[in-house]
Amino acid sequence: MTKVLQEVLEANKKYAAEFGEKSKLPIPPGRKFSIVTCMDARLDPAKFAGLEEGDAHVIRNAGGRVTEDIIRSLIISHKLLGTQEWFIIHHTDCGMLTFTNDEIYDLLSESLESAAIGEDGWYNPVKEGGSEAGQYINFLPINDLAKSVVDDVRTVRNHPLVPANIPIHGYIYEVETGKLVEVKEATEIGKQKNKEQDL
Numbered sequence: 001m002t003k004v005l006q007e008v009l010e011a012n013k014k015y016a017a018e019f020g021e022k023s024k025l026p027i028p029p030g031r032k033f034s035i036v037t038c039m040d041a042r043l044d045p046a047k048f049a050g051l052e053e054g055d056a057h058v059i060r061n062a063g064g065r066v067t068e069d070i071i072r073s074l075i076i077s078h079k080l081l082g083t084q085e086w087f088i089i090h091h092t093d094c095g096m097l098t099f100t101n102d103e104i105y106d107l108l109s110e111s112l113e114s115a116a117i118g119e120d121g122w123y124n125p126v127k128e129g130g131s132e133a134g135q136y137i138n139f140l141p142i143n144d145l146a147k148s149v150v151d152d153v154r155t156v157r158n159h160p161l162v163p164a165n166i167p168i169h170g171y172i173y174e175v176e177t178g179k180l181v182e183v184k185e186a187t188e189i190g191k192q193k194n195k196e197q198d199l
Helices: 003-017 020-024 068-079 101-110 132-136 145-157 184-191
Strands: 033-038 057-061 085-091 116-118 121-123 168-173 180-182
Touching: 033 068, 057 068, 068 145, 085 145, 085 184, 101 121, 101 132, 145 168, 145 184, 168 184
Parallel strands: 033 057, 033 085, 085 168
Antiparallel strands: 116 121, 168 180
């Protein structure tokens, strides 16, 4: 058993011992909203958005980018589980700002082991065992944080399976302060009732 696995199982044992009435929580989120955000370990949506178990859907991936799977999750979140409001939240100092698609393609083609970052950017300490398969993936790197929020809100707003009356809020979480800062252009796009205006 690895040290990490042991720590996780010990923490779960303590959590389960005090689980109490949480087993009776309903499937639909009680506060009827969803958050799409980054997987970055410094972000804790439960804390920065004041959530308890059962309150909201939190959908995470690298960068909090809107992909087909994010759209799939949001559609299920609304259609079957009743969410009525959505947040797209990216964050400062995001790892997705540190590379381009071409850079990660090159790294993967050289090695599948973890890369490191130095003064000149990302590099592979191990230079063997790579694969060219990475070139078929758009890793959705970010070069302009506010623009990425605008683009992702627009993608959700314009999707034909997303009701026009769902508010979609665009924010940037500041890892330096813990504050949520509105991206006003994104939120304006998210508020529009007539999706044709964004096409």
